Amino acid sequence: PFSLTAAKVWTLLWGVAFVVAFYAFLIRLLGKTLAAIGLIPLVFNPLLVLISTEVLTEASFLTLTFISLAMLEVVENPQNSWKRPFLILLAILSTIVLLREVAIALVAVVVLYFLVRKDLERAVLIIVGVLVFFGAWLFRNLVLVGTPPASQATNLSFLFEHFVTSPAAPIAQEFALRVANNARGYALHAGGMLFYPIPEVLMVEPSGIFRAYYKVLIVAKYVVPVLLLPLLLLGIWRDLKEHVTSFVRIAFIVIYLGIILIYPIHDVRFLLPLLPFFIFYVLLAFRWLRRTWFTAARSLPGVVAVALCCVVAVPNGICLYEIFQTNFQYTSDPVKFNEHLRQVGLVKNMFSKPWKLMGTQIEEKTPQNVVIASALKEISIFIGERKLLELNNGVPVTTFNHYLRDFAVDYLLSTSSWDDFWSYEFQMAESRRFWFEPV
Numbered sequence: 001p002f003s004l005t006a007a008k009v010w011t012l013l014w015g016v017a018f019v020v021a022f023y024a025f026l027i028r029l030l031g032k033t034l035a036a037i038g039l040i041p042l043v044f045n046p047l048l049v050l051i052s053t054e055v056l057t058e059a060s061f062l063t064l065t066f067i068s069l070a071m072l073e074v075v076e077n078p079q080n081s082w083k084r085p086f087l088i089l090l091a092i093l094s095t096i097v098l099l100r101e102v103a104i105a106l107v108a109v110v111v112l113y114f115l116v117r118k119d120l121e122r123a124v125l126i127i128v129g130v131l132v133f134f135g136a137w138l139f140r141n142l143v144l145v146g147t148p149p150a151s152q153a154t155n156l157s158f159l160f161e162h163f164v165t166s167p168a169a170p171i172a173q174e175f176a177l178r179v180a181n182n183a184r185g186y187a188l189h190a191g192g193m194l195f196y197p198i199p200e201v202l203m204v205e206p207s208g209i210f211r212a213y214y215k216v217l218i219v220a221k222y223v224v225p226v227l228l229l230p231l232l233l234l235g236i237w238r239d240l241k242e243h244v245t246s247f248v249r250i251a252f253i254v255i256y257l258g259i260i261l262i263y264p265i266h267d268v269r270f271l272l273p274l275l276p277f278f279i280f281y282v283l284l285a286f287r288w289l290r291r292t293w294f295t296a297a298r299s300l301p302g303v304v305a306v307a308l309c310c311v312v313a314v315p316n317g318i319c320l321y322e323i324f325q326t327n328f329q330y331t332s333d334p335v336k337f338n339e340h341l342r343q344v345g346l347v348k349n350m351f352s353k354p355w356k357l358m359g360t361q362i363e364e365k366t367p368q369n370v371v372i373a374s375a376l377k378e379i380s381i382f383i384g385e386r387k388l389l390e391l392n393n394g395v396p397v398t399t400f401n402h403y404l405r406d407f408a409v410d411y412l413l414s415t416s417s418w419d420d421f422w423s424y425e426f427q428m429a430e431s432r433r434f435w436f437e438p439v
Contacts, residue, residue, distance in 0.1 A: 004381045007055045014059035015052025019043055021066040022276050026283070028073040029243065034283045040309035041279055044316040046323060047272055050202075057099045058269055064092045064099070065106055065273065072110065072245055086122065094129030098137055101156055105255040113248050163264045179261045186261070189268045190225070201350055203322040204329075204341065210322050213315050228282060235281025238288045253277055326351075353415060359383050365439070366411065373404065374413035375423045393423040400427040404434060412436065 019039060026035035042048060051058045067088070074085040093110060096103040107130055114123040141147070162169065164177040203210070239246040253274065260270045286305045329337050334354030341351065359382025362372070368385050375393040389407050391400070403409070414423045428436045 004055070008053055011055050011059055012052050014063055015048065018048075018052075018059055018063040018066065021063050021070065025066045025070040025073070026280065028070055029280070030283055030287060034287060034305070037305055037309055038279050038283050041312040041316070042276060044313040044320065045275065046316055046319045047269065048275075049320060050323075051269055051272060056269075058272060061096070061100045061103060062273060062276075064096050065103070066276065068092050068096070068106060068110070069245075069249070072113075072248060076245055090122075090125055090129055093126050094133045097130060097134055102256060102259050105252055105259060109248050109251040109255065112251065113245070116247070158264050159262070161264070175262050178264055182261045182263075182266055185266050186268075186271060189271055190274075202326055203319075204326045204346055204351065205344070206322050207318075210318050213318055217315070231282045231285040232278060234288065235283070235285040238284050239281065242284075249277060249280075353378070355379055355382050358413075362386070370410040371408055372411045372413055373407070373409045374415075376413070376415060379413060391424075393427075395427070397427050397430045400424070401431055401433045411439070 019042065022042065023035050023039055026038050030038070071085045071089040071092075074080055075089060089110075093107050097107060107126065111123045111126050114120075114126070160171060162174055164181060165174045206214075236250065239249065256273065263270075283305065330351050334351070334357060338352050338354070353376070355378050359379060362379075362383050363386075366372075366386065371387045371389060372379075372383065373389040373391040374380075375391060377388065377390045380388040389403065389409060391403055391409075395403070412424055412428070414425070414428075416422055428434075
């Protein structure tokens with residue numbers, strides 16, 4: 001409890017498990033050599049490294065997804081006679097929806113796959129498993145525990161709200177505009193998924209090598225996808241020809257894309273689950289080219305595949321170095337680092353708040369039973385057992401007053417937001433119910 005380090009290590013272990021699961025999946029379908037080659041562009045991808053150190057569900061979702069796909073290959077192997085692979089698949093599909101709602105895409109395509117194969121028993125077992133676990137989770141939340149009055153809205157509730165149309169507009173029009181807007185945004189990100197300097201805000205004062213690479217990337221992220229598109233299409237075609245489980249992968253990609261295009265929240269991390277599929281299809285295309293057009297003595301496709309993976313890994317390695325260097329400077333001496341950024345005119349809000357130092361000051365100067373309100377929840381893990389109320393700094397004054405009263409708030413954490421404006425500055429000035437003393 002209250003340990004960010006422990007949570008990050010746990011998430012990082014899930015990231016490592018995903019790499020292992022992806023390798024096991026590739027071995028099943030492509031063999032050890034191509035599986036090893038396929039790991040190169042993945043383990044150096046900055047977005048994967050970032051997600052594997054953020055306390056989110058992406059890493060665990062990716063891990064369980066590719067364990068499921070690997071187990072499906074074992075289940076469908078005619079030589080397999082043992083039931084354990086299906087039991088593992090059943091356990092994962094029954095619970096993965098609790099991690100990410102979008103996992104319903106994986107559950108749906110596997111159930112549909114077994115129905116098409118006329119394996120009604122397995123399809124029904126998966127449906128029952130999902131209903132049992134999801135039903136138990138809802139019963140626990142809504143009945144046994146209950147919904148807190150100030151709880152955050154569920155992710156699913158956002159789906160049917162109006163964000164890009166008026167409240168009176170049909171929901172079909174809302175969905176259509178979301179798809180168009182998200183498709184434009186994701187198209188730019190998808191072009192750079194292999195060579196992604198993500199996110200730029202984590203890089204301060206990048207080196208000359210990185211700046212030179214970034215200038216090349218501006219053009220390359222449009223050219224490289226066009227060059228790789230034929231390989232991607234060839235790989236999909238070969239998957240359909242060679243593997244009975246190809247339907248599951250392709251259907252999952254289509255449904256997953258549909259969900260993230262309709263979902264009102266746009267985030268580049270939603271594209272990450274598509275990257276391993278892209279790598280798989282390109283490798284599958286290389287294997288077919290080698291078997292069809294080249295003899296064993298002329299292993300040009302294999303050499304090209306290795307070279308391409310290294311071409312991807314080197315620039316991504318540069319990006320990782322820049323991210324690690326910036327974070328090392330910040331964590332070593334956040335105050336000095338922030339002063340340096342201001343001197344050189346690089347104001348980066350992400351590195352302007354030394355959370356650990358602030359938490360130490362709060363722990364030294366306040367009792368343990370106080371309640372603190374803050375617009376930024378990052379401080380919560382550095383203040384021990386003190387309670388933190390996440391209170392948006394844009395709430396109306398009446399709401400501001402109600403929250404301070406209802407939650408018995410003792411302190412406000414008022415931090416600089418932009419320029420010389422401070423969190424809650426307007427509400428504190430306008431409130432007639434409370435007075436505020438700086439400490």
